[in-house]
Amino acid sequence: MTLAATRPPAGTRTRAAALTARRRRGAERRPRFAIAVTGLFFALLYLPIGVVVLFSFNSQKSLTVFKDFSLRWYSAFLHDDVLIDSVGMSLEVSLVAMAGSIVLGVGLALGLVRGRGRLGSFAGLVMLVPLITPEIVTGVAAMLLFKGLGITLSTTTVMLAEITFSISYVTVILRSRIAALNPEVEEAAMDLGATRRQALRLVTLPALFPSILASAVLIFALVFDDFVLAYFTTGVDPQPLSVRIYSAIRFGVQPTINAVGTLMLAGSIALIALALAIPRLFGRRGGLDLLSGK
Template identity: 90%
Template sequence: MKLRRSSGRRGADRRPRFAIAVTALFFVLLYLPVGVVTLFSFNAQKSLTVLDGFSLRWYREFFHDDVLIGSLGMSLQVSLVAMVGSLVLGVTLALGLVRARSRLGSLAGLVMLVPLITPEIVTGVAAMMLFKGLGITLSTTTVMLAEITFSISYVTVILRSRIAALNPEVEEAAMDLGATRRQALFLVTLPALLPSILASAVLIFALVFDDFVLAYFTTGVDPQPLSVRIYSAIRFGVQPTINAVGTLMLAGSVALIVLALAIPRLMGRRGGLDLLSGK
């Protein structure tokens, strides 16, 4: 019996080597192309196959390229506007969906999930057809409108769970102390949602900045978002400058996603320290 028990324990403690090997292979295939792009962005010579020394030449060329810098400025502008617009509408919609107790509210909650499961190319084509049907010329404004519409669902889904977890008695206590419903919203509810709002803002900025499909179908001729500009450039051959741009975009996106994950923890820890100190 002891031998059987010990062998059973050994079998339970045995590492799944096949699963580890498959996971390692998955990460290698996923990140190897990214690593190659990053490595050749520091290549000293104009080659995509031979690595000959390290240099910042292609990064300097990127920052002296007026066309790429203009596309970068447009991407930052679109990302900021989409972030603010989707936050305002998403927070309002999340509050309404959580506090609405009718069938219409439940139906609206289901409808908000549709953009998350709909292929983005379908959304892009639909947005383009809508703007064309209304006689609106594709431009920076159309990209902003499309990105805001697409990002509202992400903000709503993130904040709905946080709003549902809030204790409604806190807001009711504020109104019992003389605060109006609007004052209770701005002084109690929104401060409690601040970590989730900030995390949503950073996440939306990263998603919109890297977005290609929706921007491709709704942008005009010039200027174009950076992702669309890169696609237009690689159609005539991949240049080392594109490797530098891709590396910078990757680094920025990773930093924003890490920040989005860290904000709720940092804000929660700070709130706990303030509570302990009596502030």
Template identity: 60%
Template sequence: MATDAMTQARRGRSVEGKPKFAVAFTALFMFILYVPIVVVVLFSFNSKKSLSVFGGFSTRWYQQFFHDEALLSSLRASLLIAFVAMLASIVLGTMLALALERVSSRPARITGTVALIPLVTPEIVTGVAALLFFAGLGMKLSLVTVILAEITFSISYVAVIVRGRLSSMSDEVEEAARDLGCTPFQALRLVTIPTILPALIAAGLLIFALVFDDFVLAFFTTGVDPQPLSVRIYSEIRMTISPAINAVGTCMLLVSVLLISLSLIVPRLLGRKDSSLDLISGG
């Protein structure tokens, strides 16, 4: 009787049969999800200067992109911003996560709550705040201000991701290292950090992708030259519509898809389960 119920429960996920409507709906949903992206990529190879009539395969828009010094310097700027923001936010975010996970004092709890606020604050608010802050300090807007703003935003992300990993890790291992004569710092360096390293790598790749693609914060905090790629594209879009933008967009898509795939794969290669997919879906 009991086993009956259990098999029933286990089979439960498929027992009611696949509702055809739901499956068809999901397929259509996925299709529509990809249509705009596929179209952007497709028309980046258009030999005509049209976004509705495909005139044949050509790489002219990519050649134009790779010979456009202004766009290339924007690309370099975006890569630099993402790289620096990634490094800084991984360090600061991990410190925050460690402290929050291991300390239950009042300041730690308050910081923990405060660190969550940027995640639920619309980017435009963070952008306006950063802009006024830098203006108030008399700082000239430049890549430095973009980087500072992006770090602030990314620390929260990293802290949440790393905390998730830490909470599933028993601190008895740390205790054991301490009993074996490690100083607290040694225990951290030799035991904790290596254990959470896959999560750190996944988080780093995720942050790189998010910052590289970010538009709103960059828009509010960037100076004139060089502008991050997303800000450059935005001003181009407002002036003209051309497959050249598609070519730049395709390159950006390539960077993010590559990074996200890596963040999914790397932790698995290192023999750990926690890829960024689990981090995102909370599974």
């Protein structure tokens, strides 16, 4: 059999080449339907936020007609003592909840990773329950607990509830990081004369510091914006900012609320950017320190 006899006819080769080219063009073609659905999703998600930001700079007291650019409502917010007190309380609660959840979460994550037996596995499973439980259930349960113990709802009860709710987030984040650490480094420190506490303080915690800092930023943002848990555990006055805004909009949305929402949005974006930048920053520093022999 000759080589010419084994080749396919010229027409067959042409059709095969055309089919291959058609498939290649189909693979390179942009999925128009997927792009349209994605664009619609982002429009529905961010268009209301964009409207809030836009009308926070409106010069007149209108939520439908934009007249001129002005910082009138930002100035009104800065001169509103009630809102300023609420912002101060939210910052105080967020900072306390962040510190408390970090301290307890680090210890709990270390115990869960290094704990042996069925008890450690069961405790790790229990820690995931608050993450999947509706927050309204946690809020009602916290309120009933405080009422049952005869504790008056106040700033302290909000702090306790937020710390309890935030521990799970810190534990889940740090648990994966601790599991990735090499235990031989800590054992080498103890072989060189360090006690277990010194090895934990000088070796383990510095290695966990980027994750701890990122968890702290995340908890601060979550607690500052939280409404459900704060609503069920707060007292009469002062109230967290989220609860104060809800109380204000029940009597009509004021343009000042747009300014407050815009500032909260800017703060949340800054915190998220900081949380994303911290691990990369410390990763680069760690690599430079390793290369320099420090």
